[in-house]
Amino acid sequence: MKVAHEIVTPKHLSKRLDVDKVRADFPILKQKIHGKPLVYLDNGATSQKPQVVVEALNRYYTAENSNIHRGVHFLSEQATAAYEAARQKIKRFVNARSEQEIIFVRGTTEAINLVAQSYGRTFLKPGDEIIVSAMEHHSNIVPWQILCEQTGARLRVIPINHDGELVLDEYRRLLSQKTKLVSVTHVSNALGTIVPVKEMVHLAHERQVPVLVDGAQAVPHLKVDVQELDCDFYAFSGHKLFGPTGVGILYGRLELLDAMPPYQGGGDMISLVTFEKTHYNVLPYKFEAGTPHIAGGIGLGAAIDYLEGLEWQQVTAHEHALLTYATAALTDIKGLRIIGTAKEKVGVVSFVFDHIHAHDVGTILDQEGVAVRAGHHCAMPVMQRFGVPATTRASFALYNTRHEIDILVKGIQRALEVFA
Numbered sequence: 288m289k290v291a292h293e294i295v296t297p298k299h300l301s302k303r304l305d306v307d308k309v310r311a312d313f314p315i316l317k318q319k320i321h322g323k324p325l326v327y328l329d330n331g332a333t334s335q336k337p338q339v340v341v342e343a344l345n346r347y348y349t350a351e352n353s354n355i356h357r358g359v360h361f362l363s364e365q366a367t368a369a370y371e372a373a374r375q376k377i378k379r380f381v382n383a384r385s386e387q388e389i390i391f392v393r394g395t396t397e398a399i400n401l402v403a404q405s406y407g408r409t410f411l412k413p414g415d416e417i418i419v420s421a422m423e424h425h426s427n428i429v430p431w432q433i434l435c436e437q438t439g440a441r442l443r444v445i446p447i448n449h450d451g452e453l454v455l456d457e458y459r460r461l462l463s464q465k466t467k468l469v470s471v472t473h474v475s476n477a478l479g480t481i482v483p484v485k486e487m488v489h490l491a492h493e494r495q496v497p498v499l500v501d502g503a504q505a506v507p508h509l510k511v512d513v514q515e516l517d518c519d520f521y522a523f524s525g526h527k528l529f530g531p532t533g534v535g536i537l538y539g540r541l542e543l544l545d546a547m548p549p550y551q552g553g554g555d556m557i558s559l560v561t562f563e564k565t566h567y568n569v570l571p572y573k574f575e576a577g578t579p580h581i582a583g584g585i586g587l588g589a590a591i592d593y594l595e596g597l598e599w600q601q602v603t604a605h606e607h608a609l610l611t612y613a614t615a616a617l618t619d620i621k622g623l624r625i626i627g628t629a630k631e632k633v634g635v636v637s638f639v640f641d642h643i644h645a646h647d648v649g650t651i652l653d654q655e656g657v658a659v660r661a662g663h664h665c666a667m668p669v670m671q672r673f674g675v676p677a678t679t680r681a682s683f684a685l686y687n688t689r690h691e692i693d694i695l696v697k698g699i700q701r702a703l704e705v706f707a
């Protein structure tokens with residue numbers, strides 16, 4: 288197997304991602320907005336969907352719709368097979384050891400809440416500490432604050448430096464006998480920083496502390512291998528990975544998931560119910576109460592099939608070139624300050640002007656057909672760290688082009704004229 292991976296012909300390496308072909312797979316990109324071609328640079332919020340994902344959803348509702356796991360009839364068996372096949376694809380995609388480690392949830396937010404409420408409430412007690420970082424999305428802060436209120440545990444925060452990188456020495460200092468869990472993002476949604484999670488997991492494991500990685504912004508850009516990272520939990524959302532909204536994944540190490548009680552009670556998560564005692568279902572169903580987002584799971588499987596049909600090295604090379612190009616082009620704009628200048632970055636350029644509010648920049652860009660995000664990006668502590676109320680954020684996906692970045696730059700220059 289190893290050998291097969293290593294045989295890469297020079298011809299293959301020299302091939303670039305065929306972006307025109309990729310763009311043709313995403314029908315929404317052909318649209319005009321305010322009479323201008325859509326330039327979609329809000330991929331950090333949600334990515335667009337390839338036609339194959341739309342077709343998978345369509346096919347499911349047109350020909351396969353049925354509830355899963357409980358039916359004995361043809362459609363139910365077919366829907367169950369398709370849903371479980373999607374779980375297998377996701378298992379392979381993140382290289383989990385077993386499909387029992389792949390839990391379907393609504394998204395990253397629900398995955399983190401699941402761990403906080405199930406693992407956290409079972410194993411944390413007053414005085415214990417949970418470490419997060421100063422660059423977390425609110426969904427990797429608030430569930431832990433709720434848990435702290437419930438258990439008497441305390442939240443500790445790894446600071447970030449002026450480039451938007453984690454201060455690892457501070458992390459080492461924060462890790463102690465009291466630490467019972469570390470929960471960090473893999474890639475910052477506000478800054479684009481790639482966090483050295485493998486090293487952080489290693490440091491935590493030296494103290495037998497489990498680590499949750501918030502992979503919401505990582506999976507669309509990086510090849511994620513949960514065994515290589517050696518993390519204990521890995522959370523991500525389908526909708527940022529070219530799949531449907533309302534579906535996401537919690538990967539959990541089998542031993543930990545086994546030791547955790549259910550997060551929610553209901554149908555499908557049981558094996559036997561009596562009024563005296565209920566026996567829970569095996570993994571992963573123990574954590575999947577109620578009818579899930581069946582079409583969403585199947586759609587996410589289709590998104591993964593789509594990605595696996597592309598050459599990952601070409602995708603990452605293309606995205607790296609885009610980010611480099613965008614960073615250089617924006618740096619040239621007078622008065623523009625990039626927030627987040629980490630050495631290891633992916634997918635995001637956030638910026639501010641001293642005299643123009645991010646929302647105003649976003650509104651002018653919208654008139655030019657350019658979709659960006661302006662605000663605090665659900666990461667208010669990051670804004671506080673950099674002393675800004677908001678940033679304008681351009682976030683990229685594999686279908687974006689240099690030409691689109693040129694349009695972004697022109698739009699920013701127009702905003703500068705308007706607010707001169």
Ligand SMILES: Cc1ncc(COP(=O)(O)O)c(C=O)c1O
Pocket residue numbers: 331332393394395396397424426427472474475476501503504524665
């Ligand atoms: C880093 C990060 N974590 C978590 C989330 C929450 O994801 P969702 O709203 O899909 O649950 C996001 C969404 O932007 C994110 O960027």
